[in-house]
Amino acid sequence: MKSFQITSLVFLLVFFSCNKNKKNSKNLKVNSGQYITVLGIAQDAGYPQINCENDCCKLYYEGLEHKKLVSCLGLIDSENQSKYIFDATPDFTEQIEILKRNHLDNGKVIDGIFLTHAHIGHYTGLMYLGFEALGSNNVPVYAMPRMKDYIELNGPWNQLVSYKNIIVKSLRNDSVVLLNKNLKVTPIIVPHRDEFSETVGYKIEGKNKSALFIPDIDKWEKWHRNIIEEVKQVDYAFLDASFFRDGELKRDMSKIPHPFTTETTTLFEDESMVTKSKIYFIHFNHSNPTIRDSHPQKDSIQNLGFNFAKEGENFPL
Numbered sequence: 001m002k003s004f005q006i007t008s009l010v011f012l013l014v015f016f017s018c019n020k021n022k023k024n025s026k027n028l029k030v031n032s033g034q035y036i037t038v039l040g041i042a043q044d045a046g047y048p049q050i051n052c053e054n055d056c057c058k059l060y061y062e063g064l065e066h067k068k069l070v071s072c073l074g075l076i077d078s079e080n081q082s083k084y085i086f087d088a089t090p091d092f093t094e095q096i097e098i099l100k101r102n103h104l105d106n107g108k109v110i111d112g113i114f115l116t117h118a119h120i121g122h123y124t125g126l127m128y129l130g131f132e133a134l135g136s137n138n139v140p141v142y143a144m145p146r147m148k149d150y151i152e153l154n155g156p157w158n159q160l161v162s163y164k165n166i167i168v169k170s171l172r173n174d175s176v177v178l179l180n181k182n183l184k185v186t187p188i189i190v191p192h193r194d195e196f197s198e199t200v201g202y203k204i205e206g207k208n209k210s211a212l213f214i215p216d217i218d219k220w221e222k223w224h225r226n227i228i229e230e231v232k233q234v235d236y237a238f239l240d241a242s243f244f245r246d247g248e249l250k251r252d253m254s255k256i257p258h259p260f261t262t263e264t265t266t267l268f269e270d271e272s273m274v275t276k277s278k279i280y281f282i283h284f285n286h287s288n289p290t291i292r293d294s295h296p297q298k299d300s301i302q303n304l305g306f307n308f309a310k311e312g313e314n315f316p317l
Helices: 002-030 055-061 092-102 120-129 145-153 157-162 227-232 261-267 296-303
Strands: 034-040 072-077 082-086 112-114 139-143 166-170 177-180 183-189 200-205 210-214 236-240 279-282 314-316
Touching (some): 072 183, 092 120, 120 145, 157 166, 227 236, 261 279
Parallel strands (some): 082 112, 210 236
Antiparallel strands (some): 072 082
16 A cells, blocks of 8 residues: 555656646747747836835735836847847846846847837936946947937947947838848837937837837827727737826826827727737836736726736747
């Protein structure tokens, strides 16, 4: 009887070990080829936000919500052993480490950084490449003309250039950057508060699928393109959802225009479930209830067919 119990125990250990290996194998398979990974979902100042004593941030300090990293996408090309990141956020250090540990360690900190604009959540992570930190060597940073000038002509950012920590590569609106024969990136100018630079979203195209990334835009109706048609042309659309609705802040929200989540869902209400399901909301302000892991308003939007980007999610290209 005792021998039977020992044999049974060994069988169970082997069984669960095999299943664990199968699970890991499945995860590795998902992470093969070319794909996008979500590295952050919060607005520039992150979650929780500094000095926030409202219920939204209290939930974090009470252990009822997780920290959310600043909005950012990673692009992995395991076939060509390369990795890219879209925006250098204040959480750059952690996001680079996630890429290295969970996706691809090719001996480089990163093969390229694509910047959207010069607001604090989208470029300030570059400082970690500098003399006082990593002291990197000619990391490619892709930037539009005004963004390029801003980095090259203003301290402390121009020290990154003079010390050759980074090399700034020029982008042009609607002009394709070929990373390799199966992977291309196209910057698309969008209207936004452009105090220091222009603002772009990106179209990312792989061998089989494509994605749109627009973490910041004023209002869809201000754009010279039709967002509905743009979404229909891609497989995934990561769209600005900074605020859920008007009146969310005790500030004049017309001075910080973004498309409210409710405005976007209304705009797409007559579209097919196929089109709606392509949308993954991202770039949530700490005040937006849908930044939380779960919330009734989040459920109501998902029930309409829309999605919310989650840190760690992968999207094959």
